[in-house]
Amino acid sequence: MDGDRSSKSGLTRRSVLRAGAAALGTNSIFAPAVFAQSGFDWKRLKGQHLEVSLTLGPRADLWQKYEKEFEELTGISVGSEKVPEQQHRQKVAIEFASGNTSFDVATVSYHVQKQLYGRGKWLVDLRDMIKDPKLTNPDFDFGDFARGAIDYATQKDGRLDTIPINLDYWILYWNKELFQQKGVAYPRSFPEIIEAARTLNDPKNGISGFISRGLKNANVPVWTSFLLGYGVDPIDPDLTMHTDGTEAIEAGKIYQTLNKEFAPPGVAGFNWNECQTSFVLGKSAMWLDGIGFALPLEDPAKSKVVGKVGYGVMPPGPKAQRSALFGDGVGISTSSKKKEAAWLYVQWATSKEMNQRHLEGLYGAPARASAYAAVKASGKLTGPKAEWLDAMAGSIKIARAGLPDIVAVTEFRDTFGVALTNTISGADPATELKKATEAFKPVLAKTEKA
Amino acid sequence: MVGVRARRRLRRLAGRAGFAFAVLVMISPALMVFLWMISLSLKTEIENIAYPPVFVPETPTLDNFRHVFEASPFGRYIVNSLIVTGSATLFALAIGVPAGYGIAKAKAYRLAVLVLIARITPNLSYLIPLFILFQFLGLTGTLWPLVMTHLVITVPIVVWVMIGFFETLHPDLEEAALIDGATLWQAFRYIALPLARPGIVVAAILAFIFSWNNFIFGVVLAGRETRTLPVAVYNVLTFEQISWGPLAAAALVVTLPVLILTIFVQREILTGLTAGGIKGG
Amino acid sequence: MSAQAALVDTRRSHALWRRVSGGAAARGRPYALFVLPALVLMAAVIVFPWLFTGFMSLHEWKLSQARSFAGLDNYLRLLGDERFQWAALRTLYYAALAVVAPLVLGTVAALIFHRRFPFRGFLRGVFILPMMATPVAVGLVWTMMFHPQLGVLNYLLTSIGLPASLWVYDPGTVIPSLVMVETWQWTPLVMLIVLGGLAALPTEPYESAQLDGASAWAMFRHITFPLVLPFLMVAAIIRTIDAVKSFDIIFVISQGGPGTASETLNLFLYLQAFAFYDVGYASAVVAVFFALIVTLSLTLLYLRQRTQWSA
Numbered sequence A: 001m002d003g004d005r006s007s008k009s010g011l012t013r014r015s016v017l018r019a020g021a022a023a024l025g026t027n028s029i030f031a032p033a034v035f036a037q038s039g040f041d042w043k044r045l046k047g048q049h050l051e052v053s054l055t056l057g058p059r060a061d062l063w064q065k066y067e068k069e070f071e072e073l074t075g076i077s078v079g080s081e082k083v084p085e086q087q088h089r090q091k092v093a094i095e096f097a098s099g100n101t102s103f104d105v106a107t108v109s110y111h112v113q114k115q116l117y118g119r120g121k122w123l124v125d126l127r128d129m130i131k132d133p134k135l136t137n138p139d140f141d142f143g144d145f146a147r148g149a150i151d152y153a154t155q156k157d158g159r160l161d162t163i164p165i166n167l168d169y170w171i172l173y174w175n176k177e178l179f180q181q182k183g184v185a186y187p188r189s190f191p192e193i194i195e196a197a198r199t200l201n202d203p204k205n206g207i208s209g210f211i212s213r214g215l216k217n218a219n220v221p222v223w224t225s226f227l228l229g230y231g232v233d234p235i236d237p238d239l240t241m242h243t244d245g246t247e248a249i250e251a252g253k254i255y256q257t258l259n260k261e262f263a264p265p266g267v268a269g270f271n272w273n274e275c276q277t278s279f280v281l282g283k284s285a286m287w288l289d290g291i292g293f294a295l296p297l298e299d300p301a302k303s304k305v306v307g308k309v310g311y312g313v314m315p316p317g318p319k320a321q322r323s324a325l326f327g328d329g330v331g332i333s334t335s336s337k338k339k340e341a342a343w344l345y346v347q348w349a350t351s352k353e354m355n356q357r358h359l360e361g362l363y364g365a366p367a368r369a370s371a372y373a374a375v376k377a378s379g380k381l382t383g384p385k386a387e388w389l390d391a392m393a394g395s396i397k398i399a400r401a402g403l404p405d406i407v408a409v410t411e412f413r414d415t416f417g418v419a420l421t422n423t424i425s426g427a428d429p430a431t432e433l434k435k436a437t438e439a440f441k442p443v444l445a446k447t448e449k450a
Numbered sequence B: 001m002v003g004v005r006a007r008r009r010l011r012r013l014a015g016r017a018g019f020a021f022a023v024l025v026m027i028s029p030a031l032m033v034f035l036w037m038i039s040l041s042l043k044t045e046i047e048n049i050a051y052p053p054v055f056v057p058e059t060p061t062l063d064n065f066r067h068v069f070e071a072s073p074f075g076r077y078i079v080n081s082l083i084v085t086g087s088a089t090l091f092a093l094a095i096g097v098p099a100g101y102g103i104a105k106a107k108a109y110r111l112a113v114l115v116l117i118a119r120i121t122p123n124l125s126y127l128i129p130l131f132i133l134f135q136f137l138g139l140t141g142t143l144w145p146l147v148m149t150h151l152v153i154t155v156p157i158v159v160w161v162m163i164g165f166f167e168t169l170h171p172d173l174e175e176a177a178l179i180d181g182a183t184l185w186q187a188f189r190y191i192a193l194p195l196a197r198p199g200i201v202v203a204a205i206l207a208f209i210f211s212w213n214n215f216i217f218g219v220v221l222a223g224r225e226t227r228t229l230p231v232a233v234y235n236v237l238t239f240e241q242i243s244w245g246p247l248a249a250a251a252l253v254v255t256l257p258v259l260i261l262t263i264f265v266q267r268e269i270l271t272g273l274t275a276g277g278i279k280g281g
Numbered sequence C: 001m002s003a004q005a006a007l008v009d010t011r012r013s014h015a016l017w018r019r020v021s022g023g024a025a026a027r028g029r030p031y032a033l034f035v036l037p038a039l040v041l042m043a044a045v046i047v048f049p050w051l052f053t054g055f056m057s058l059h060e061w062k063l064s065q066a067r068s069f070a071g072l073d074n075y076l077r078l079l080g081d082e083r084f085q086w087a088a089l090r091t092l093y094y095a096a097l098a099v100v101a102p103l104v105l106g107t108v109a110a111l112i113f114h115r116r117f118p119f120r121g122f123l124r125g126v127f128i129l130p131m132m133a134t135p136v137a138v139g140l141v142w143t144m145m146f147h148p149q150l151g152v153l154n155y156l157l158t159s160i161g162l163p164a165s166l167w168v169y170d171p172g173t174v175i176p177s178l179v180m181v182e183t184w185q186w187t188p189l190v191m192l193i194v195l196g197g198l199a200a201l202p203t204e205p206y207e208s209a210q211l212d213g214a215s216a217w218a219m220f221r222h223i224t225f226p227l228v229l230p231f232l233m234v235a236a237i238i239r240t241i242d243a244v245k246s247f248d249i250i251f252v253i254s255q256g257g258p259g260t261a262s263e264t265l266n267l268f269l270y271l272q273a274f275a276f277y278d279v280g281y282a283s284a285v286v287a288v289f290f291a292l293i294v295t296l297s298l299t300l301l302y303l304r305q306r307t308q309w310s311a
Helices: A013-022 A058-065 A069-074 A085-097 A110-120 A127-129 A147-153 A178-180 A191-200 A220-228 A246-261 A274-278 A291-297 A337-349 A352-360 A371-379 A384-398 A409-424 A427-446 B001-043 B062-070 B074-106 B109-120 B125-135 B144-168 B171-180 B184-195 B195-215 B216-221 B231-236 B244-275 C003-019 C031-059 C073-080 C082-114 C122-125 C135-146 C152-159 C175-201 C205-209 C216-245 C250-251 C266-277 C280-308
Strands: A051-055 A077-083 A105-110 A162-174 A284-291 A309-313 A323-332 A399-400
Touching: A051 A058, A051 A178, A051 A274, A058 A069, A058 A077, A058 A352, A058 A384, A069 A077, A069 B001, A069 C122, A077 A085, A085 A105, A085 A337, A085 B216, A085 C266, A105 A110, A105 A337, A110 A323, A110 A409, A110 A427, A147 A162, A162 A178, A162 A291, A178 A191, A178 A309, A178 A337, A178 B144, A191 A246, A191 A291, A191 A371, A191 C135, A220 A246, A220 A284, A220 A323, A220 B125, A220 B184, A246 A409, A246 A427, A274 A371, A284 A291, A291 A309, A291 C216, A291 C266, A323 A337, A323 A384, A323 C175, A352 A371, A371 A384, A384 A399, A399 C152, A409 C135, A409 C266, B001 B062, B001 B244, B001 C082, B001 C122, B062 B074, B062 B244, B074 B109, B074 B184, B074 B195, B074 B231, B074 B244, B074 C031, B109 B144, B109 C031, B125 B216, B125 C266, B125 C280, B144 B216, B144 C031, B144 C073, B171 B184, B171 C082, B171 C152, B184 B195, B184 C031, B195 B231, B216 B231, B244 C122, B244 C135, B244 C175, C031 C152, C073 C280, C082 C122, C082 C216, C082 C266, C082 C280, C122 C175, C122 C205, C135 C152, C135 C175, C135 C250, C175 C216, C175 C250, C205 C216, C216 C266, C216 C280, C250 C266, C266 C280
Parallel strands: A051 A077, A051 A105, A323 A399
Antiparallel strands: A105 A323, A162 A284, A162 A309, A162 A323
């Protein structure tokens, strides 16, 4: 766990913390020159305290790992916590709705909470802050963020209430060893995925040809990954639903075939962690999921497939080649009494330096263009890690939102997630998707009317 | 003669063996789950997801426990849980024991139903209203909301157990005291209460355990500083792959106090409950 | 102190009244002060949520959106919501299993632990451990044991020649599997309650029955069972309330899945309130859910009254 992921400092996490504690006050090993270069006054709000609420995951790990650095840089103390996704979403929403949050800064997932937060105007509009040179470090360089990421973060009314942290492109992880043994090549179309899965599937030896999320709600992105390849989005901006048309049904059939026939028994209850466990044990030949899992897959302490993982760009569908995109951002609570200090934290957390660490350490795909340039130039990612970076570059070009940009995303995921899970037990995809579409229509009409 | 005696002895022996087997069957599910939990918590991740499973760790390690305590302030969560559960239990005893007495003596079962409604109401339905209420009162971020909501769990248990208990206490002594001029309070305090001690112990233990184990109140009402143990355990779930070692270690940290308590006080729990049944005996 | 004085006063009038009437009719009043604090507290903690819930159930309100009065719309929506109705049926199915299994096993366990044998105390302690363990914690451990590929349960099954099961990972087996955990956890409670009943049994009926040459089963059926019935009723009430409201175990282990296969009312409620943030609709669910639990409990309470200890 404490393995060195910051090749920069060459220190383990624990020794960093120890050194950080020893260096308090005096010249610290932190606050690297880069942050201080521009002459921006980071220490302006010294002595304040911030509460930060993070979604459990690699980015939260990264931020907490370097939290001391921010405290040294600004003299602001930080109390941060990471909470599992589901609980985090629910707690944060209730706190916002009650009008007074216990935290100043919180992370948001665009594909689930964006519109909910936007409707409630629960997060501070950051546009004016970004323009204010007193509040914003000139090195923050807002233009460095990928255009698409900023568009993704921007609310329908033009407010920008978060800074994007991470973009999650869906890729196809494949086990090179298993592929080689059976002489299978990386699939280049949807039918080829099925064929490869069929060839590789070997239940007698406990090997599944394919694995992906079967758990309701979590499984919807798997289906939309295929749906996008048919050239349609689940729901258009004008609220036209494409969830029970030919494309949707075909995508549903692929989902069903892969998970019913070639995934391990019980996949109907699997989320990404069960899938990942199967994959790191070398028991699954292909795994379709977000790109953020390279770190554990290449960690010898956790993975039996180190060096054997292929990171494949999603193969093209009949109409288009698409990588389903999801993303997270960070924002400041409107009820925070320390908005300026919170903004300092957000600037630091989404700074060029942090984005570079983010990418270099395999924590996921950051939103700044400079991070990619820097990491490419440094040549630090080699072998499988370089392949991962290539898969990311390939996916960025074909990325498209994997879930509709609506308020009722959770209902959408739940309703269609149940339908998809049912297909794994043998239900007909067309019937299930029709039923789900009918059930979801009134919800959509109601929640989007405002 | 000898044959008959031998056969009888054999039959008795077989009966005993059968009974021992029945006892074994009864306790083995409990035993196995907890042993497995301990096993998981002492193994490395590689051993934990090995198949066939590794039952006895080859090189037992405390790394999982270390990880749990390093990754989050578990010590603070333990203190939080102790404060919340302790206060909720003591307070419930203070008001629940007299209430149980009053209801039992007056045979006011309608009141009992009123108190029990708190126990009947789905806990989830308290969450949003109470969160907003505590926010309004400025209590969020403290342990007060948790203590108060845990009373919803502890008070009905205490009242319920004590009603059953006082119902079965022989009324003669108190009536004699009342006729001798004692007040109702005195009759309760000096006669019924000492007799009810085993019942109070049971009530306290049950209230403590149910409060200690409560998960859902903490999820919404506790914050970073006020989190209780069950919520903290759930948070050990990792983002990445299934990670059984730390999870089992965390689960053990939460359950160990109550498990040890149980082994030590099982006799009290039992005598408390049986004393509740000694009616006219 | 003044409260005590008041008690003295009421006590006097009470004693006087008793001497005059000699009846128990007026017994209730002086004891009111004993009950009052508990009642006030319970009211304080639960009345606001009730009012809030009742009020919200008449409104259309999703967190972050404007609230509007909706009359009985939410309740009408429940009538037409198939998913809700399935959840209600599933709850009854789940509860029936999760009440009966612990009652039967708990009675058997009590009969066993009622006898004397070496290490009885310690073994009894071990037996009641599951009910003391934190549900979330044991739920997580059970989840690990249920894993279809890596779980220890399937290993045990296959090693004694039985086919592996998908446990909570299959819609057909998820509820029985969850009930298994619930039974594992709550059989001890039933055992304790019944054991309390057994300890209080008089010995004479057994002696005379033995003289009459009655079989063990006949003695259980005609003597033990009727005498412990009131205790079983208490256990049944507690179990019913808890089984209908069961949340932690389902939430941790299956989250209501696969699909909606283990989505009970409480899980449905959780979904509406905390995943969809549909507070208005969720409040209507609470109201109906509450009515269901009250009905079930009152029925059982009525039965309990009929089987008083003194019976």
